Amino acid sequence: MNPAPSVIIFTVLSGMGFGYLALLATVHDYTGLAAFWHWFVGYALASIGLAASAFHLGNPSRAWRAFTQWRSSWLSREAWAAGLALLALAPVALSDWLQLGLPRVFGWPGAVLAVATLAATGMIYAQIRAVPRWHHWTVPALFLAFGAAGGCLLAGLRLPSLLALLVLGGMMALHWRVGDGAFARAGSTLGTATGLGGLGQLSVFEPAHTAGSYLLHEMIFVVGRRHVPRLRALALILGVALPFLCLLLLPGRYGPYAAVPLHMMGAFAQRWLFFAQAEHVVGLYYGKR
Amino acid sequence: MTCLPGKTERALGLVIDLDTCVGCQACVTACKGWNDQGYGVPLSDQNPYGSTPSGTFLNRVHSYQVQPEAAAPMIVNFPRSCLHCTDAPCVTVCPTGASYKRVEDGIVLVNEEACIGCGLCAWACPYGAREMDAAAGVMKKCTLCVDRIYNENLPEEDREPACVRTCPTGARHFGDLADPGSAVSQLVAARGGYDLMPEQGTRPVNKYLPPRKKDRPDQASLLAPLLDIQATGLAGWLDRVLGKI
The missing domain is CATH 1.20.120 (Four Helix Bundle (Hemerythrin (Met), subunit A))
Incomplete structure (x- = not known):
């Protein structure tokens, strides 16, 4: 997406x-x-x-x-x-x-x-069932975990922040783990999309159009997926690990002050990936994911 | 209201014959031509004569290659448009009520006056049937030519969707798929018509007819009896005499 x-x-x-x-x-x-x-x-x-x-x-x-x-x-x-x-x-x-x-x-x-x-x-x-990576309870849970972690950090609540960051890290990892197999589990293939799966091996012979379209731009966005491991690491380190260390090591108010901007950068990295990595089943018609 | 009607009185839709479609794109052109000037805002194009042309279409034709295990590969042309699903996911996600499914005939339509262009319905559709018009900022989709099929100003033979009317090979059929006695329902029953992506739980109204089985090279040709040419008249007499010498 x-x-x-x-x-x-x-x-x-x-x-x-x-x-x-x-x-x-x-x-x-x-x-x-x-x-x-x-x-x-x-x-x-x-x-x-x-x-x-x-x-x-x-x-x-x-x-x-x-x-x-x-x-x-x-x-x-x-x-x-x-x-x-x-x-x-x-x-x-x-x-x-x-x-x-x-x-x-x-x-x-x-x-x-x-x-x-x-x-x-x-x-x-x-x-949205057509985006299998999203069609799971971990998605609202992840948004709630982000709200809890961001809110606690802004409020400067040290212990709740540490707990919320741990939960957030776990939810991120779970969302990625569940999401990586979601497309295959949903069972949609070029065969089911065209109904021709039983006839033989299927491949795209000609696309429906040679230039771009709303569908290709909006649903079949493949550019952002190249740096998945790096973005995941960034989201976990900036969003969770560094704010956690800031709260543990820095005294008084300086912990949350340092943690909030780091956490926000991690949240942006995670959110970019949340969209860029989500594959829509319509991509099957174009032989793309 | 973007709640789906529990049951529609009729279920108008298309039956698309993948055996007969030759991929000529006439339905794409006819659809764009009619819907550019009928229901709702026109289907705009962006940079149409430039290096990166794009535009809004309600119907697109793909081509796929099928390689059976022990036969020659074949090309299947595949028109893709709105399937007017019974459980249309595009309708229930709409926050404004612009997207709706009609109770009287099951057609899924967009009230463009109420569309805010959030694009959520296009995300919800597994088939890519909806495209946001880049000029007007509203969602466009197949209307099943709702401004043709009930239009009494048109001659009766024109009261069907533009794509069906124009198809030169008769690969597209229009009718009521809720009525088991209708021509389209009987066609679906006879040819084994099927749903696209049934696992998505959308229960499409439109059906696709699979390509028919092709002849195999090792099977006797249907033309074999015609190839055994028997000469008649003078040539036939000569044939018989020469055969006896």
Whole structure:
């Protein structure tokens, strides 16, 4: 699949942002200007991500229509969860900043919605059967793990961060391991795609078109797969291992300060690979994966 | 609503005969020609006369080589377009309700006024039947020529999809696949019509007919009796006389 920058920026920033917002609403109790800046960072990450996702649309002016199909569509559910989370958390954020003393329990609905947003983002990909690498529960689990790790790091919670990073590393490895055999397990081949499999050995004789097309560009993106081992190593080292060491070795606040940018770079590497490595079954018709 | 209808009154679709298709691309051209000026925005081209031409098509024809174990290889031409699936995954993923399956005839359509161009439906389709129009930013797909098949301004013989109407070898058939008595259903039953990628669970309406078995070189030719030429008249008399000498 085509690793579109808008979608990569959206999922990485919003993932961290919503994870952070959920923690700000429940665990933390900053007050005054400190609260303002913490909430500002959370809201900024979540909203910059959501704004970036609009650049992916062919007709962004109609984006409001994405709220209409929550009964069937995960993308619509994600839009609702994200919008409601940002709304529900606003009173808590204002209370923290202006010291209005709203009880912490008011943060819980917004936190649940923020976590639901992360899960819905994962389900948008996991629901697509035509991309076998994505069609698995490890995908929403991975998005939740990224939200937890990014949120804990931003919140500067040392022990939860260490635990979340361990879980994230495990989920990444599991997602890759499950994903590598997913296409073969799905059972789609040029034989089933054309129904000619029983007649003999099949090969592409002539392509349907000689130049590019939307399908080739969007679904049969083969360029990004060349550096898979290096990108996986980068994602694990930058996203998990180095932030883990930073938290263990650096004193006080310096641990999270150093860990957050490293973790974010690792998240970008992982997300690029998440799209670039995902093979769509339509590639079979073109003799490509 | 992008929930799928539980049951459609009819299931209009195509039956494509891979035995007869010669890969002439006439259906591709006819489809582009009709749908460039009918339902929805035109099918745009990008850089059509340049070095990297591309464009939106609702129907594309591939060619595959089949190498049987003990026979000559053969070429199978393979038209690929929307299969108007019963369990269409492209419909349920749509966040805006632009993608829908009609209850009355099962045609899967895009309401282009409501399409935000997110591309998720094209991702969900295993068959590559949907292409985003690069000029309009909305999703295009086969409409089964919904603006032809019910169009009373057209002569009756033209009230079928443009690809079917134009096919010079009769490799494409149009009809109601929910009605077991329809011509297309009987054709599917007689020729062993099948679904593409059944493992994807989409339950396509369109069916494909497999290539018929080919003659083997070692089998007696159907033309053998015609090759035994018996001369008549003067030549026949000469033949008999000369044969006796």
